[in-house]
Amino acid sequence: KAGVTQTPRYLIKTRGQQVTLSCSPISGHRSVSWYQQTPGQGLQFLFEYFSETQRNKGNFPGRFSGRQFSNSRSEMNVSTLELGDSALYLCASSLLTTDYGYTFGSGTRLTVV
């Protein structure tokens, strides 16, 4: 079965621009969560969506937002990009069962110049 697909894989943006990243979960998975990974901070939780509703949000500024569509695909948007937003952005999908497991995508590497 197809895994979690993230597009694009690589992105270079200029400071001040905005960016939209996409995540298609495994078929049947209704939960999608987003993470930021940087060399300094490691992996940090951004937000989680379930059935088109944001369930939880991490400690990130309002410039970071997301949404989920009825087919469970999710997008995250970062507005007014800063140099510090350069990171690997990962999404993961889950069935949200008691045997709580995640499947991660390959990530989108964002570079802000």
Next chain:
Amino acid sequence: KNEVEQSPQNLTAQEGEFITINCSYSVGISALHWLQQHPGGGIVSLFMLSSGKKKHGRLIATINIQEKHSSLHITASHPRDSAVYICAGYSGGGADGLTFGKGTHLIIQP
């Protein structure tokens, strides 16, 4: 707030050696994940465990809930095991309940 500490941060070993990576956490969790990340970024979930021990091929993960400690072991290590191994404690409440360790960078030399 749950803190997750991993040790060692970096580990270089020879092919065939037995590898142990440790993970400790500060507050109670309901499950712990071990993840593997290869150069290029993709993350693979190796184990999710809430008690005892799990084995998959040459990988073994153990957890001691009372001692708030988990270990990942690799037997007969191979250069293809070279990767970053990350543990993450799950304390419930959705994906924001995942707190990640900083990772252990493992290099297996032939």
